[in-house]
Amino acid sequence: MRKLLPLLNTDPHAGGRSALTCRYRCGDACFHEVPNTSDNEYVGDVIASALSRRSMMRAAAVVTVAAAAGTATVFGPGGEQASAAPATDADRHGNGGGRTDGARGLRFAPVAPNKDDKVTIPDGYAQSVVIRWGEPILRGAPAFDADKQTAKAQAGQFGYNNDFLSLLPYKHDQQLLVANHEYTDEILMFRGYDPANPTREQVEIAWAAHGLSVVVVEEEDRSGKLTAVSRHPLNRRLTATSEFKVTGPAAGSPLLRTSADPSGTKVLGTLNNCAGGTTPWGTTLHGEENFNQYFANGSSATDKRYGIGAAATERKWELFDKRFDVKQEPNEVHRHGWVVELDPYDPDSTPRKRTALGRFKHEAAQPRLTADGRPVVYMGDDERFDYFYKFVSSKRMKKGTSRAAREHNSTLLDEGTLYVAKLTGDSPATEIDGSGKLPNDGEFDGSGIWIPLATGDKSFVPGMSAEEVYIFTRLAGDKVGATKMDRPEDVEPSPRTGRVYIALTNNTDRGKPGKAGADEANPRNLNKHGQILELAENWDDPAGDGFAWRLFLVAGDPNDPATYFSGFPKEKVSPISCPDNVAFDPYGNLWISTDGNQLGSHDGLFGVATQGERRGELKQFLTVPAGAETCGPIIQDRRVLIAVQHPGELDGASVEQPKSIWPDGPGKIVRPSVVAVWRKNGCDIGV
Template identity: 40%
Template sequence: MKDDLLSNDSANPHLEQLLGARAAGSATRRQILQAGLGSAALAFFGLPAQAAGGGGSAIGFRPIAAATDDAVRVPEGYTLQLLYAWGDPISLGPAFRGDASNSAPEQAEQAGMHHDGMQFFPFVNDGRPSSTHGLLCINHEYTDEGLLHVGGTAAWSHAKTLKSQNAHGISVIEVQLRGGGSELRWQIVRPSAYARRITARTPMRIDGPAAGAVDMRTRDDRRGNVVFGTLANCAMGLTPWGTYLSCEENFNGYFNASGTPTAAQRRYGIREGGSGLRWHEHDSRFDVASEPNEANRFGWVVEVDPWQPGRPPVKHTALGRFKHEGATVTLASDGRVVVYMGDDEAFEYIYKYVSRDRFIAGSSATSGRWLEVGTLYVARFEADGRGQWVALQHGQNNLNEANGFAGQAEVLIRARQAADLVGATKMDRPEWIAVQPQSGEVYCTLTNNRQRVTADAANPRADNAFGHIIRWREDAGDAAAGRFSWDIFVLCGDSQHSDANKRGNIRGDSFGSPDGLFFDRAGRLWIQTDVPGRLMNHGDYQRIGNNQMLVADVASGEIRRFLTGPSGCEITGLTATPDSCNLFVNVQHPGEVPGARSDPARPLAVSGWPANQFAEVTGGRPRSATLVIRRRDGGVVGT
């Protein structure tokens, strides 16, 4: 669910301006951009070519062609299994009814809508993580009200509001590989003591500098430290202590601001009517006039301990409030916890959080304050290929009362305005971030930005429909460093027919609108796409086809298409078992028609997935779902 209304009107520089200055000022760096993906770029970071994959391609499958049909396709030699679709029970609960007549209480025990980021948590047997038994945490980003309810949005009611809220949030399910030979299949363990649904109504704790702040207090929570629910859960993160981070993205669309929104509300896209959702009609929390501070309690990173179903989730305000796409966790050289985050909207920023305390291997989820006390930074990309992390800390960089920030709570609640003030670099929709396990390079997808108006040598598109992937190397290889070197990993687009890549930045299969990123343990980069419905299979995107998943060898520069999705879908969410022999992938919103989510008939005309591909599925409504992909010979996926 994307919001195209521009909310960042600051005078901060745009990335394309920096790329243009950089290209004009250095022939060497132009050559690196033209090389795009090869050894020259690795040398720029001071890395030998083999550091990110060695000689020759690390990819071992035959790529598949782009597709436009209503099915999931994978390479020869691989199997597909449908595991967990919207409406499936998490444990011993009600089954999905194809006419969407499940009640709100039933939905609270079933898979939510629109699966997004997810993570596999293995059980540990004799000190070894299992690749056949674990927990899956799965985000449910938003709802298609036309499909969720009998009669769609007609006769909107309190019951429909509750069902919609219960279709949001997170699933925790227990899964196990069972059987043998041709009968070997992943199954959801039912019953399971770990299974639970976290929804837009689940109580959770607020911690960090903004907990208890005046702007976090409401009539129902006068202390400002407890909130009901999480929503707009997009990408995710995994902590070293074994917990799950779920990220609240487009939270603004759930709030109705009647009248004239404040400047702070406008900066986050809160406006009259929201995104057309009608929760505020039956839940006053989402009516800004009734409860002006409730919106401040969303837009955070939420931590969930999947192994402790009785432990409430926690919203960590130290990580800042914005439209979090993900929260990628790594460790600094001294053991401090570092979290990379993108703010997914046109002209927004890339952030980094560094904890005060060091993580010690073997520590439990309750033994440290790693996500509660630390410093939030925002990225400033410089024209010479260098960059700086600027602290968003009260009392530093003009973040003071004279500029509207009375304390650190205000800095974090209005992190976007703080980043505006310190001169952060405007980016083209920063989304997923991944850290290369061997080299420590950091990769970030910049999905697209149709509002770009400036063309330059490095980005020769005034209308950035295709997006690109940026990468950086922290100084001295230390994730907590204050400075970094950066480069463009790939400019996306139709390399055969479009001006987007005449300089050879794509080597292999074409794609656009990169979104999800995942490094497997061997250092292969998996890329998932989210082409907007209005562009899919039109113009140059017609040659690229439906949304897909590709694999890149970051040393050789080769990119191969591994999966194509059904009509109207997004491919998002990717996790693997420890042995890399099982991939879990999400298919989101098959059949979605832009601007027509309230018309149940139109999505049905676009897609009948997954019922049209998997015989065990009943009911014709399109359903987001989790798939499992395996090699037929049981080997490592992707090799």
């Protein structure tokens, strides 16, 4: 995922990301041809046949209303959605009561862009490391020793490259921390590592460092500090060799069967888990993203659409387990690229790969409920020119924690309808010239429809069976003319307004010869800074087929005319580049973490007001160390939690020649870690 190209430079590693990141994060994806070579810049007869008459009328109604009222009845004055929850006094008066020092929740002195090898936070705040790679969390696991590491030890220790984070309630002074471990940097993990000849022990350590961790954390009185509780009975590690159950309409498909699993329902491992989501029923969702890089010797059209390489892999796992060799096990790759659901409260439960949510490079999967209690899950496919999806369950959530409720809720994501988004701008095409200049109506905005792909065993895509739609979801999106986006990554519905915010990180291929050019939702060619899209559906019925949308933020240097901060004065905002993960604070502000900053500073975390007169006011809260990416933000009343991923991942770095000394100082191995930040005076964040 996250390999970024400069606007005017022939070196694809210059700017925000190193060659080392490109190798280990996404398998040098940006050096390969864009997997989406489809010509789907039209709606055509496919959509007309796929959508019911009622669906078409709904979509048309949204378009008509938006066009007639400038989307005012959908978005409302100042950004409020007409059918959203009642506005508070703070909302009506700028989400900050007229204060001049920022919207409520964002009252801190912005951190200046910098390249310091540390986590830099605002004045008046404190920080600590919650947990590092290698810290023991299971009973029997030894203390971390980088020079004596074993696969058995790593399987009981906190994994590598923490990304998505979730905090769930447990006891009055404890919470459950759930973390994704996206990928491994072997050259930063093993002294004397030879990329051409990894040892079996090194490979098995890497398998054990992937996956998920569940760790009980304890809160300190009078501060926001968290401390990991080692060897707690609820602590858990899931790795590349743990058992996962395949559920939903594609479970058992011949396309999912292998020699080791002729049932097509039991998978070993979860790979490249990036962002995710937390469900209203107390589970966590984990998106398998750049799974393609782990599989060697791909050749078919479907392999190419998913970016499976035709040669050996970087890590060479195929030398130690035939399931990573597509020639020997052609269906194993189909068993990855799903959304995984985990019950952190049950350490004996088997996590499930939910096929009803489709297979692609899942950056995230964030649910909310309809008025009648059905989950709606929004999902981005993190690839240049790929699509944005949603899943609407056919079942209603049962409240409570009884065994019956938990068993029922464990089936919510197996039955429903999978959709892909088609966006249409409301400005003349001549006003979208690829420069980022606003059209004459003053906004990049428009309407859209959700195109149904499949429900249960019924396909809405001509020429594809339902199980083919679920397993080759990208091809289904191609066929129905979905809108090609600029790397849709994390997505978050606002708990206050219901509007959905989608991080589009960048796409430096847009507008190149033979590639799709700018459109109103993706208005800049050679887009290296990205944007945030705001989508509005009916608050009471997010299961509907029509929606309105607009760009909430067009990232970059505020001095660049091709940037936009919802109309807020640009001289009063922090520069931001490459939005990646998003989260909301208790006041309705959107917090954005970045990956691949193209403005010459380290990546960071930013807060931005989404409502009232301060809408668009964006302030930088922190920066991360050299080579690192900001991941997994959680914004609570008294603390901010981030995952500092791949610190020191810079060209030429190794265990012997580190490019960062974070978090433990000189002479210590660089370790991805989770960090908590809080106010020194014990007050709430940003008030």
